[in-house]
Amino acid sequence: MQKSPNKTKVVIDTNILLSAAIKPNSTAAKALYKAVTECDIFISQATFGELAEVIQRNKFDPYFTNTEYTRLEFLTRFFALCIQVSITQPITDCIDPKDNKFLEVAIASGASILVSGDKKHLLSMNPYHGVQIITAAAFLAESATS
Numbered sequence: 001m002q003k004s005p006n007k008t009k010v011v012i013d014t015n016i017l018l019s020a021a022i023k024p025n026s027t028a029a030k031a032l033y034k035a036v037t038e039c040d041i042f043i044s045q046a047t048f049g050e051l052a053e054v055i056q057r058n059k060f061d062p063y064f065t066n067t068e069y070t071r072l073e074f075l076t077r078f079f080a081l082c083i084q085v086s087i088t089q090p091i092t093d094c095i096d097p098k099d100n101k102f103l104e105v106a107i108a109s110g111a112s113i114l115v116s117g118d119k120k121h122l123l124s125m126n127p128y129h130g131v132q133i134i135t136a137a138a139f140l141a142e143s144a145t146s
Helices: 014-022 027-038 045-054 058-064 071-081 097-109 136-145
Strands: 008-012 039-043 082-084 113-115 132-134
Touching: 008 027, 008 097, 014 027, 014 045, 014 058, 014 071, 027 039, 027 136, 039 045, 039 097, 045 071, 045 082, 045 097, 071 082, 097 113, 113 136, 132 136
Parallel strands: 008 039, 008 113, 039 082, 113 132
Antiparallel strands: none
């Protein structure tokens, strides 16, 4: 996917994407749909790799039986809708080192929004160097008014 000049640049945390994949009517799924239709979504090799690893965990098996699409289809469709960036500036500011990769994508892409459900680590850093770190519900509310 190629970026559009006037679209909002967004990064979406794995917890939101996973919630969207397993709960199609959830706030996370609605936020993902809004991001797909109205924004440019950015990923890195590391953020997509984390999603691909986490979605394969056995505890999510019950959510992918008798569903419209498989984990692989979700990953394939999501990847096709994203713009991959290379990380040029390592970030170590988050208390949880595993979350730095999302900050790195936001900074590398020039994103204005990072959507996350991680209250303890990422959401508590809002704003981060000009990037709004907000919940899926806040993203839905904000994009509805812009």
